[in-house]
Each structure stands twice: as structure tokens, then as C-alpha cells.
Amino acid sequence: MNVTLEIRPRKQFRAFIETEKRWSCLVVHRRGGKTYSSLQKLLLRALSHKRPGPPPRYAYIAPTQAQAKDIAWGYLKAFTWQIPGVVPNESELKLTFPDGMTIRLYSGENYERMRGLYFDGVVLDEYGLHPAKTFSEVIGPTLVDRGGSALFLGTPNGKNQFYDIARHAKKAEAAGDKDWFFREYKAS
Secondary structure, X not given: OOOOOOOOOOHHHHHHXXXXXXXXXXXXXXXXXXXXXXXXXXXXXXXXXXXXXXXXEEEEEEOOHHHHHHHHXXXXXXXXXXXXXXEEEOOOOEEEOOOOOEEEEEEHHHHHHHOOOOOOEEEEEOHHHOXXXXXXXXXXXXXXXXXXXXEEEEOOXXXXXXXXXXXXXXXXXXXXXXXXXXXXXXXX
């Protein structure tokens, strides 16, 4: 699909938008712009994706379905309304592009629903509020076949799976791991 997409990220998110690393983790304070930037990144990846086979499939996953709709759906529709042929499906919270590619909103509380699907990329927003096994048991395997990417984002919320993935990502990037991107933006 040949589309010109104008993305104007906050300056602190520019490196994140530009990275092509497979795994990303953003630890960002409340109202810091993490969801907005992650949706821009998801859309950019989806529109520039080139691979043979079935149409690419992307997902934004919030802790609950209501959060996914309230937080992300309006942004995604606003980002894509001028792209010819994009069809929003309100009941499924899904955008379908002319080439068959989809971006759909899901919830971590119902992560089993994604078992057996494939994804080319996912955003796990407020990952610390998802059930602990969301990624390891269901989402991770959905990315394997197509070499999909994942973005873990959230705000600090105790020692949980987001804390663990953030520590891992920070160490991996510091060690020069070519697959990991990590940034932490504190309110201070």
C-alpha cells in the first residue's frame, strides 16, 4: 500500500518511532504520550510492512476491552480516515485496509481469545495490568511464524511482568542487543 503518513511524535519519542528493532519497551509516566506514540508506530509498521502470504495483522491490546476502545479507537480512526479504502468496523474495533491488512483492538482480560491467531505486530499497553501469562502463553506464540514485533508499554506499578520485561529490555539494550529498544521517561 502506497500511503503518505505524516507523523509528528513528541521529541522524546522520535528514536522509538524510528527504530526498527523487533522488541520495544517504554516506561512512561502518566499523560506522557505513550499510547499515542505507540499507535503511530503500529500504524507506520503496518503501512510499511512487506512480506508474502496472508494479509498482515496487527493488534493493540489494553488491559480491558473498554480501555482499548476508550483509549485507542478514536486515535486509530483519526489517523486513518483519509486513507482511501480503509473500513472501520465499530462492533469488532477493527480497521481493514484495501489490501486486507487489519489492525484490531483486543483486551488482555480476554487474552485466550487470541490463541491460535498470528500477528505481525502487537502493542501491549499498560502491560503490568494484564494477566501475567498473557504474553508468554498466548501473544508470544502468535508472533513466531511471521517474525512479529511487540511493544510493551506502561507506567511503573510494582514488581510484575512489566517490571520484569522492562528490566530485561534495559539490560539487553545496554548490552547492545540488536533486537531490543528501551526508553524510560520519568515525570521529573
